[in-house]
Amino acid sequence: MNIAVPSEKLKPADFASDQEVRWCPGCGDYAILKAVQRTLPDLDTPKEKYVFVSGIGCSSRFPYYMSTYGFHTIHGRAPAFATGIKITNPDLDVWMVTGDGDGFSIGGNHMLHVLRRNVNIQILLCNNEIYGLTKGQYSPTSEIGLRTPSSPTGSVDRPLKPLVFTLGAGARFAARGYDTQKTLPEILKRAHAHQGTSMVEILQNCIVYNDAVFDNVLARNVAADKQVHVQHGHPLIFGADKNMGIRLNTNTLTLEAVTIGENGVTEDDILVHDEKNRSLATMLAEMDGDELPVAMGVLFCDPAETYENGITQQMDAAQDATTPSIDALLRKGPTWRV
């Protein structure tokens, strides 16, 4: 079924499995799958080390379509499986694929803990602001008022912002992209390079149950004004004419969009992105395309010791200290002979 392929010279097609992809035609998940398949050949990981782990949902079918190792688990629990895999074998390159329902509704608790523990995995959150697989109910990221079969008069649930949650949980890497984004592989490479849990929120279109939900941000005619692509060390400038910027209002401690050249605003007033600044990242993660554009790219990256390294170090210390023998252990302590 699988023939060992030498890890050099791998092509995107080498990462496609022999299984027919069964997402609805036009689903944003296709583009995400392609972006991942384009990314992996450029990484220095041998093919057999990749493990794709997912929960349940349309996007969680992802592992079946990769010719790597893969584990399609149960709803919401992928972070726990990924954690067990990574602790057991830190050599494996573990990618987790989840949806907004899978990751933040039923799996919210596990998501919180994998992020705070900083297990070295990449999390790809396919956020379509809807439950796809169960046919279109509102999800924890859906807008208030969304009419769905389970909210016929409009949802009254307040939406959660995944990247704000991520930063609040103490995660060390948070990024955002969208399904058809050409530069998505670059974001994925940054996530991969980061040692620790990397959260990548990917705005994903569900053509069947929530079509065009991100059009206010992604549509060609508004994209330039509604997105700011952040880059460490570069000013937060956006807009079709590159004359818009984000400034910190020091009176209210909030961000505001300003136009360079208007009201005395100069380029010097524009904030320079610092991806090690958690407060700034959190404010950027809050921006939702209403008054302020949506931030794309790596919002936060500040590496710290990974969870599995902590465990490995304690293991090594214990194993250096003693030559283990279970028989000796059984005989330690008060014994007597009959």
Add this chain to the structure above:
Amino acid sequence: MNELTIKSGPNSSDRKEVPSVVIRFAGDSGDGIQITGSRFTDTTALVGNDLATFPDFPAEIRAPIGTTFGVSAFQINFGSRRIETHGDVPDVLVALNPAALMVNIARLKTGGTIIVDSGTFTDRNLKKAGYLENPLEDGSLDGFSVLKIDIAKLVLEAVKEFGLSQKEGLRCKNFWVLGLIFWIYGRSRQNTVDWLNKKFASRPEIANANIAALNAGHVFGEVSELGDGIELYSIPAAEMPPGLYRTITGGEALAWGLVAGAELADLRIFFGSYPITPASPVLHSLAKMKQFGVKTFQAEDEIAAICSAIGASYAGALGITSSSGPGIALKGEAIGLAISTELPLIIVNSQRAGPSTGLPTKTEQSDLYQAVYGRNADAPLVVLASRSPADCFDVAIEACRLAAKYMTPVMLLTDGYIGNAAEPWLIPTVADKKPFPVNRDIDPEGFLPFARDPATLARPWAVPGTPGLEHRIGGIEKEVGSGNISYEPANHQEMTDIRRNKILGIAKDIPAQIVESGDETGDLAVVGWGSTYGPISRAVNNKLAEGKNVSHIHIRHIWPFPENLETLLRGFKKVIVPEMNDGQLKTVLRDQFLIDAKPVNKVTGQPFKITEIEDAIDLALES
């Protein structure tokens, strides 16, 4: 202060020799009763008595002092004969306050001995315990020998020189009592002194104060007339098979058995767990075993615990998770995934009493249905049950063997009683046991993730990281062989059949059911499982001694059953099944064999008494 001069040896001639004694220590949860009990246990084991213990503590960590719901107790049965239970009725009750007396007096043997801390019998404490009159004065204890000692006063006297606060001084009370009990049963204090010195190495004043209390209690016994009916006893060493012994609790035995089993399978252990009474001791024991390559993970909840363990098995370790009934309930969906993906997994269930939160510190055997039937869809797995603390070691090894060989989850049932109780253990040698290493030689050429070993029906364990074996697994139904997603009706039938037959086939690979005592056929079989082993075994042996026709069968492999079990049971006119539940094994036996197994149920949170099972035997034989 650490030097000891032990005046009279354990076997001075004025001691009365008895075959066995049951002591129950009881006091407030803050009195250190469990420590007293375990120190007495260790010393008793060292002189070669056989023994069984029963720690019986409240769910409240620190209930209001002096209340009945704050009473903690520790019972030990020790003797020169084979000891199978912690004893139906205590000979001696040590009650450190009125509440302890109130809660435990009904259990005491008629004519038994009571040792009380009389200083605690104040109006306030009596009222808190629910006494209207002082039982030490109203004649209500007339049938017993009562030793009233103002222990608190004597302890404070004894530890005066160490400059402790009154509160700290009173904490030594339990060691004073232990010293007195040591005197009564002719026991050496040395082991306890060593233990205290080690335990409080960084606080020598505490060690010394406790040692002084221990000695003072002992001296009190030596110099005072203990009073009517209070004699000095000696209990000779028991006859046990020769070898090296130690005491062991079920929790430790389980942890060590898992490590030994993994070593025999040539696997590393990953243990994912979430704290719950009474399952936590296994986690605590394994967390201390990093030197054996054991990785423990305290997850955020039971679901994450089992999922991490399944992930670990997928990645090539032996994944183990452990909990108690409520936590096992949470793990249900993930157990189904492990069954569907056919990964090895051990699920330890330390059973406790009652549905929902129930009686968390009390024992029961009521998760048998949960183990055998408790999942969505047809989801068979292996169920094993351990019968005693030491038995946990062997059952844990068996769980490792079956999980790895058959690529299946194994549910290992133990309970709060077994987990906390201690018994002497003839230490085995793991190096002499036959290893059962896992075979990981998988040829990428023609590899199919759901191909099967024709003998075991197990699928190959293809571990991520192995070149050429890349494949996907998941909970969606798998096509026979390839493991690709399949919604084919006939394929689902076939996969269901395979999963069932794989587990049932294990019956060929487990020991035949033996009869513990009595004949292979006869009038009555008493069939048990798990921690009822002790009381059933003693009751059946007592009845055999009376010439009754009765046999004891104790089942370790509950799913699948041993191949010969049905024939064996059919050889008896009657079958009764004593269980600490409402009749669960009884149902499974009836279901599997269409036999008229009759239940004998006790659901009080307390183990069976021997007499209760004797009565059930008599009743069954008469009717």
